[in-house]
Amino acid sequence: MATPEPNTTKRADARMNAAAIVDAATRLLARDPDASLADIAREAGVGRVTLYGHFDSRATLIAAVVDAAMARAESELSDVDLDGEPVEVMRRLLAASWRLTHRHGALVQAAEKSLSSEDLHEAHLEPIARMRTLLERGRSAGRFRDDMPLAWQITTIQDILHGASRAVYRGEHTPDVAGELIEATVLAVLAPPTGE
Amino acid sequence: MATPEPNTTKRADARMNAAAIVDAATRLLARDPDASLADIAREAGVGRVTLYGHFDSRATLIAAVVDAAMARAESELSDVDLDGEPVEVMRRLLAASWRLTHRHGALVQAAEKSLSSEDLHEAHLEPIARMRTLLERGRSAGRFRDDMPLAWQITTIQDILHGASRAVYRGEHTPDVAGELIEATVLAVLAPPTGE
Numbered sequence: 174m175a176t177p178e179p180n181t182t183k184r185a186d187a188r189m190n191a192a193a194i195v196d197a198a199t200r201l202l203a204r205d206p207d208a209s210l211a212d213i214a215r216e217a218g219v220g221r222v223t224l225y226g227h228f229d230s231r232a233t234l235i236a237a238v239v240d241a242a243m244a245r246a247e248s249e250l251s252d253v254d255l256d257g258e259p260v261e262v263m264r265r266l267l268a269a270s271w272r273l274t275h276r277h278g279a280l281v282q283a284a285e286k287s288l289s290s291e292d293l294h295e296a297h298l299e300p301i302a303r304m305r306t307l308l309e310r311g312r313s314a315g316r317f318r319d320d321m322p323l324a325w326q327i328t329t330i331q332d333i334l335h336g337a338s339r340a341v342y343r344g345e346h347t348p349d350v351a352g353e354l355i356e357a358t359v360l361a362v363l364a365p366p367t368g369e
Numbered sequence: 370m371a372t373p374e375p376n377t378t379k380r381a382d383a384r385m386n387a388a389a390i391v392d393a394a395t396r397l398l399a400r401d402p403d404a405s406l407a408d409i410a411r412e413a414g415v416g417r418v419t420l421y422g423h424f425d426s427r428a429t430l431i432a433a434v435v436d437a438a439m440a441r442a443e444s445e446l447s448d449v450d451l452d453g454e455p456v457e458v459m460r461r462l463l464a465a466s467w468r469l470t471h472r473h474g475a476l477v478q479a480a481e482k483s484l485s486s487e488d489l490h491e492a493h494l495e496p497i498a499r500m501r502t503l504l505e506r507g508r509s510a511g512r513f514r515d516d517m518p519l520a521w522q523i524t525t526i527q528d529i530l531h532g533a534s535r536a537v538y539r540g541e542h543t544p545d546v547a548g549e550l551i552e553a554t555v556l557a558v559l560a561p562p563t564g565e
Contacts, residue, residue: 207485282486285481286481286482286483287482290478290535290538290539291539294539320553321550321553321554322541322542322550324536324541324542325536325541325542325550325554328532328535328536328541329529329532329554331532332528332529332531332532333525333528335528336524336525336527336528339486339524340520340521340524342486343486343487343490345518345520345521345524346518346520346521354517354518354521357517357562358517358521358525358558361557361558361560361562362554362557362558364557366553366557367563
């Protein structure tokens with residue numbers, strides 16, 4: 174095996190440092206949404222100068238953390254079987270989405286505080302597209318109500334998932350109970366109205 | 370009329386300045402959730418030193434803006450007639466809550482970004498208490514489902530109102546359509562399950 178050129182090694186080191194910083198930030202922000210850049214540098218075992226060399230602000234770093242988290246989430250969500258009766262598929266998709274949301278703990282709050290509404294939307298494009306396909310299929314099949322805009326249903330589902338994450342962080346519910354509440358609430362929101 | 374003591378005048382001026390800064394911040398943050406302290410000082414017609422004399426950080430100022438906004442909201446919400454059939458009362462209370470939430474525009478986002486989950490909860494104690502009383506009455510009367518924790522129903526309603534505020538700010542719905550969607554969604558969340 175050839176010895177790599179010094180520059181290649183440096184670039185590889187830099188990539189490893191950046192990855193280590195993103196990993197450390199993911200761990201720390203999951204516990205403490207207000208963790209500072211200094212805290213994150215310490216957790217990553219790098220100096221602040223090194224950290225600033227990769228990420229020029231807390232917002233830039235959090236954006237990178239969210240991108241990495243969403244990429245991992247995407248690889249798990251793409252395993253969910255989307256075939257079958259729409260309500261059953263929705264149950265599976267919500268359960269997987271909640272597992273992933275909950276695993277990231279307070280990172281959800283750090284992201285909501287640090288990123289703009291547009292950037293958060295941007296980061297969720299793939300889960301949104303998957304949810305949209307399922308909602309369209311369920312609406313056509315008469316299993317979900319279609320008298321509300323799709324965009325409203327999608328953001329309501331996201332808001333319920335993120336609200337559950339904050340409620341669990343505040344200690345109001347266990348993660349398991351929150352999972353059941355998410356399912357019951359979202360299915361109630363989507364159920365075709367029966368009239369009174 | 371006696372001439373006020375110089376110190377009294379100074380204190381009165383300081384109170385007026387603080388009120389002018391809070392008013393200016395309320396106007397500006399409603400349009401731009403990322404408005405800086407320098408922007409707010411300019412809008413209020415005071416120097417940055419004066420502003421920092423009253424509010425030592427952006428978070429402190431936003432907390433004061435939210436307190437003032439919630440106090441005004443409280444005086445309007447307390448006019449809502451809470452007697453009568455719970456579903457009808459809920460419609461009235463949601464309509465008034467949405468009018469107030471929407472009037473504050475992007476301030477909702479500024480507050481969510483700047484304040485902790487606990488501080489936001491603290492600021493909403495009176496509307497939460499009112500909503501709780503109505504939910505308890507509707508649950509006892511069998512008009513709202515009681516197989517979910519009250520705290521979950523309350524935060525879900527808040528999340529739906531705040532999510533609507535962000536969606537209107539992004540231009541996805543008109544305020545009137547958002548009001549209808551809030552009502553339909555919250556009533557669906559609260560309706561006792563009928564079984565399939």
